[in-house]
Amino acid sequence: MAADTSKPFFPVESRHRPRQPKTLTPKSRFWRSFKSAPLSNNLILPVTSIEFSPLAPHDLAFSVSASIHLYSGSSLTPKSFSPLGSFSDVAYSPSFRCDGQLLAAGGESGLVQVFKLDKAGHAIRRLRAHSRPVHVVRYPRILDKLHLFSGGDDAFLTYWDVPSETQLLTVPGAHKDYIRAGSTSPISSEVIATGSYDHSIKVWDVRVSNSSSPVINFDHGHPVESVLFLPSGGLIATAGGNSVKIWDVIGGGRLIHTLDSHNKTVTSMCLGKIGTENGGESRIMSVSIDGYLKCFDFAALKVTHSMRYPAQLLSVGFSPSGIARVVGTSNGNVYIGKKKKKDDEKMEIVDDFSAFRPEPKEKVLRPTNFRYFHRGQNEKALQSDFVVKKPAKVKLAEHDKLLKKFRHKDALVSALNGKNPSGIVAVMEELVARKKLVKCVVNLDVDELGLLLGFLHRNATLPRYARFLMGLAKKVIELRSEDLQSSEELRVHVRNLKRMVAEEIKIQRSLQEIQGMISPLLAIAGR
């Protein structure tokens, strides 16, 4: 038999709203999965640099004041011997060796110190060459465990043999101004790029015989605050002024892209891998004095995400394991965002005997068991099964049931007792469509009228409903003026309405003022 083609009962439907743009893009969902908390370590001085260890569990080091703080990479808690405090002055630029065993850091005094990271203690090597503060100390990123680069405000670039504390190479006057940025190449242990306040970026190779001149030299246009080799080793990102620029090193220092998404000086950059923990896409994260962290996809050359912090940002770091995002500010706060774990992977403890344990035997259900009569009821349908669906039972709201019976006033009251304003307005509009709203208003008794007036007081000025509800409020007062005067309770409602109207007039007036201010500007802009 064919299905009955007569029409169903249509319940009242509130108006469609424009779909809210979904705030949760995959990227923002990723970033939201970081639980952010400022570290309250009563630091006042700026956090100048943040560094993650290249080896798991990716310990964290950041320099504040005259100390280097060390955090465990897995739990993000301070290590027992942290902070390293053997600095006579402000410490700068911690750098992990490629195996994560040693940490080197510069300082305001010009001394470069190398620490061993398994216990507290003084520096195991002290490298003295710079006469001015050293802001750049870099270990090579691969293979080389013996050498170290350092660059100072005296414009010296030095290549150290750490065990012997000797300078293998010193380039005096490598730049014309302070060297404030440096990055070692990810594919070669002998190459470093340095950036300086003289606007230039220079790439050095210690294997070149005439090592007093750089391999490549290009101009950023602003004092360079940060330099970053991208993972391929062929691209360099530089930050200075408000812009981040990407250069092709192999192509001879060709500018590939300029990114002007910050409003103030970009202070630091780091690389991050977002997405799944193994692999994922690389992003440049840059922070700026304007308080924004921007996430830049250098494959698609566009900004994918941005976050705002309530302070000037000086340094940024992203854990290679992808579980932590650390931002340092000028007032000493460190914001650590830790990725929320969905569920702790349960480690299955496999003991040796489990293999020999007999499997629990499945009991055969017998008619003596109650479950025997329920067997198969929870069976899921297979994919190949033909499913005969029960027609879904239509659930009608209370007001719909009353509207179906043409009990209009009861439907209105039932809707007013609900909480949902859009539902109430939908019922009212349905009553208008049936030409019954005015009659309903006339028939309301005092309590119900109070309910209606309360609803009008709460919602009549919402822009979404204002046109309809303002008219209705006026009509209600016109129709029921005698009741309103006689009842004390209703007079309170009317007073509320009056106040609401006065507020609304004030708002409208100020809006008009703003419009008056804007319209000449628009007129000028339109010209």
Add this chain to the structure above:
Amino acid sequence: MITGGNNFVSSAPVFSNDAKKLLVCTGNTVSIFSTDTGMLVTELEGHTDLVTSVVVVPVAANARKFMCYCWTSSRDSTICYWDFAAPELVKKIKVQLPIVSMVIPHISSLSADSSEKLSNLYAFVSVEDINKPADQRKALRGQIQIYNLTNSRRVGGLLAETRRPELISMSSSGEFIGIKNKQKIYTWRIPTKEFKYDDIRRIKLHHTKKFNTLAFHPSERIIAGGDVTGRILIWRGFGKRNLSETSRKLSAGRTNNEEGNPGVRGNDDADSCSTWHWHPEAVHILFFSSDGAYLYSGGKEGVLVVWQLDTGKKRFKPRLGSPLLYYTHSPDPSLSCISCADNSIHLIKMPSMAIVKSIGGIKLPFSFPDMHKRPSSDFAFDYSSGLVALRTSDHCIQFFSLFENFEVSQVQVCERNFQPVDDPMVFVALMSLSGDGSMMSTVEVRLPEEGLGDLITLKFWARGSRVGEYNLVTVIYEPHSYAEVSALAFRSGYRMAVSTSLGGEFKVWLYYSDKQKDHQKSGWRCQSVGSYKKMPMTAAAFSADGSVLAVAAETVVTLWDPDKNALVAVIGDTFTPITTISFAGKSDYIVTLSQGSNPQLAVWDLSNLSIVWSYKLRAEAVACTEDLSQFAVLVLPEVPNGPATGDQNGIILLFDVKKPVPLATWMVKKAKKGSLAFMPPDTSRQHTDVEDADGSGIPLLVYINARIGYTSIYGELPEFDSKKDEIQEIPFVPSERPWETIFSGSSHVLPPLTKLCSAFLSSLLEKRHTTLE
């Protein structure tokens, strides 16, 4: 000429004896539908005016397959006797006056004997006396007469005279017939044997309200009457005094216990009278079930109510979508049908009252508030599949196939149930289809109640997988910031539409689709807004190639570049605001219609921005051909005395844009609010039905009238004379060997075997005769 879109609900349908067929009066013909498929099987053609009633001759159960005879009466003053299996006309009886209703009592007892020659068959007909003047209020124009169908003679005098002709009701046994006459019910008892005019006796039953319908109980002496206020009155034991065989004897004993007749008014002849009141509006349907246990009632509110006769308990079949008009039950007790006022017949499976099939005719026009005089917004055409779209009273849009002549689908525009009010507050005001039918836009309006809560909603729809199936894409509330929308138009070849408003602006809407984003952002959005001197915009049209948008700003036509939203040119002006604007095919001409006190039909040339020619004509609609530079207008000739009546005749004029002399003219009836369109010929059906039309790709002109009684609402009008010789006649050549074709065709179309056999044998005989010669 093809016609279609018949009115199925002008009078009650009748089931055939085996309940497999449904005989429906459709204008001048009787259409026979199959109850299993709901499709048209055959038609009985022969009457020249509206067929008003059908009476199927009942037969014994074993002969049901073969004996398919019926009587029909018509307003052309004839009664016809048909064999509707064949189908062929057997007999025609002339009556002097137009027949409104006919019943044939005791037809079953006669045919059961299968001795048609012996006993006389009498028909009681309700006729309209057209000799008396119609405008005289007191004139008794309705008469009940008796005809002897066997020898085609009138018998006796008048049974009754009424103001206007009334429908006759008959009890299923044929013992009683009755009519309603204002606040009275007249009932006659028809004697079974030895029929004489003098033996027919009458009683009257009185009520205080006007009656609308009445019904007889199949076995007991119970009569039910429904009045205009929705009350149902049930008299039990009527006519015991005056209408029984032994009435004379009983009447003396009966008169003294007056108080024993509760509810019976005055001296009416009934035992008791009870009143049921559930219907809020007039009752149209009253019908007793065949076993007599239930009473079906229905009326304007579209709910079929089943009353248990003994207890008065009710069951309902709600939401039938339209006022109910007729209820017919079939010999099969599980099947019956309801005719609705929206020109549809629902076949209902009986105990569960579920709709099994619907036979949908073209929706009849309904009254809705016409805020502004705007022509030709009632219809939209889907040129690619030959559909016309029209609005229905229950907030749907019906798609009706012009060539196939049946309802294709209905799209629920506004999710609301039908409510039987005279002035609907919510209605679909405008609709527009893109040329290929892939997009639709509708405007629905909710009127304010004392200035509160008015709403205009613009909706865009996209066609689904099937023809006539549309899915909602975008809803836009208040598209023109509370101003009324006056016109909608689609740009052919683009996903672009324009809507104009009387608030002095038009908006161009564009379909955006954003496939890259995973969250759906596609939909229609406003691309640009334009206005011209803040004048109300009244009509809009895109040119055939879509490069020009013409918007009528009251009396001038503004031409825009739809992509850049730049005003290109202004042409004007007419005397009164333009109501319709149309591009004449691919030519550079625009046709505008304006109405009001100074109507005008004007043709404008876009190449030199000037008027070419114009007429002072009141045109209802205009249609332009797709390729040729011709257009047709539907013109209402000016009636000198007063306002035009509803049934005003019109003229269709076919023009070439360059010449003000019409190429062809046709007269049509009931042209008020009609519509015109040029349809590309339906190639798939060319060889079957349209063979008398042109076969050379000349578009068909469709004319739709919008008045009540769609007997012939659209048709391919013969093309003008110069092309007539191109029409290739495909004469039907009778075959030399009829036995080869006589059995061809599907089995349900074939005449019964008894007929076929004789034809077959006679053809064989004939052949031998020729060979002998």
